[in-house]
Amino acid sequence: MATLEITTHVDARGLSCPMPIVKTAQAIKPLASGALLEVLATDAGSVKDFAAWTRTTGHELVEQSVDGAVYRFVIRHK
Amino acid sequence: MDDSSQPLNLVLFSGTDDKLQAAAVLTAGAAALGRPVNIFLQYWALDAFRTARIADDHGLAPEAGPAGRAAVDALREAGQAPWAETLRQAKELGGVDIQACSLSMDLLHLDAPDLDPLVDGVEGVAAFLITASEGPVVFI
Numbered sequence: 350m351a352t353l354e355i356t357t358h359v360d361a362r363g364l365s366c367p368m369p370i371v372k373t374a375q376a377i378k379p380l381a382s383g384a385l386l387e388v389l390a391t392d393a394g395s396v397k398d399f400a401a402w403t404r405t406t407g408h409e410l411v412e413q414s415v416d417g418a419v420y421r422f423v424i425r426h427k
Numbered sequence: 428m429d430d431s432s433q434p435l436n437l438v439l440f441s442g443t444d445d446k447l448q449a450a451a452v453l454t455a456g457a458a459a460l461g462r463p464v465n466i467f468l469q470y471w472a473l474d475a476f477r478t479a480r481i482a483d484d485h486g487l488a489p490e491a492g493p494a495g496r497a498a499v500d501a502l503r504e505a506g507q508a509p510w511a512e513t514l515r516q517a518k519e520l521g522g523v524d525i526q527a528c529s530l531s532m533d534l535l536h537l538d539a540p541d542l543d544p545l546v547d548g549v550e551g552v553a554a555f556l557i558t559a560s561e562g563p564v565v566f567i
Contacts, residue, residue, distance in 0.1 A: 365507045367456040371516050374459040378520075398456075405460050 353411070355423065357386040361395075362419060369395045370402045373424070377408060380426045385411070388422040395420055434463040436559035438566045442471030444485045444510060445499060450567045451513035458520040467555040468546065469528040472567075474535055476527070481511050481543045514545055524558075526550045 359376045361369035369390040377386055388399070396413070399422050403410040412423035435457040439450050450472075454464045468476055475485050487495055503509075508516070517523050527542060527549045539549055 363506050365502065365505070367452055367459060368508065368513075368516070370459040371455045371513075371520065374461075374520055375516070402460060 353385055353423070355385045355387045356380070357384065359386065359388040361388060361390040361392070363391055366392050366394045366398065368392075370398050373399075373402070373422075374406075377424065377426055382426055384426045386424050386426070388424065390420045390422070391418050393420075395422075399424075432462060434465055434559070434562040436465045436467075436555075436562050436564045438467045438469060438555075438564060439472035440469050441488065441567060442473075442475040442485055443488050445487045445491060445495070446567050447472065447475060447485065447510040448507075448513070451510040451517070453565070454523060455513050455517040455520075458517040458523050461522070463522040464517070464524070465555070465558050466523070466525040467528055467550075467552075467559075468525065469531045470534070473527055473531045473537070473542075476525075476543050476546055477537070477541055478543050479541075481545075482509070511543070511545065518545065526555060528552065528555075 357376055357380060359372050361372050364372065369388060369392055373388050380386065399410060403424060407427040409425040409427065410422060411425050414421045435453065437450055437453065439447065454466065457464045475481065487499060491499065525546050527546050529549050529551045532549055
């Protein structure tokens with residue numbers, strides 16, 4: 350794949366821990382291997398949570414950024 | 428078995444909303460990580476899982492005080508899901524089993540149909556301990 354095409358979006362803004370990873374775990378389940386998913390969150394704990402979650406589940410955290418109070422994660426299904 | 432697949436075993440004793448919320452957060456986090464969660468409901472926690480009462484205000488632990496009450500209310504107003512809803516989401520991810528303690532069922536004069544569908548069954552302490560033997564047991 351030459352370009353990254355995000356097919357699924359999880360808007361977890363305003364949700365408190367652990368709902369950002371719960372919503373992401375729910376959303377990634379039906380996706381095919383290699384599919385990209387974008388998550389937006391405002392929970393500051395989500396930075397460490399997504400690092401731990403991807404490490405444990407084997408999905409890949411391919412991008413991570415912050416814009417003001419909004420954290421953005423791009424995850425590739427293993 | 429590595430640590431990441433080790434089950435999390437929770438014995439819930441307290442029936443106040445703050446402790447049940449803490450338990451629901453641990454459960455949802457573990458379920459998102461793919462860890463099995465075994466929950467055993469005793470005493471006042473079991474009472475809070477009655478169908479007729481699960482959506483009620485169950486108060487807070489005494490140490491919360493008025494400031495704690497205000498903090499919990501603020502989090503709720505900011506959109507935090509009630510603990511029963513967090514547990515429902517965790518169960519959707521799979522691997523979460525919730526059992527009622529049979530002795531507590533007797534204590535509270537409860538029958539299985541009195542309990543919210545979140546509860547998967549009724550068992551004795553020996554059955555729970557055998558299920559829980561592969562991971563830590565946390566008492567809340």
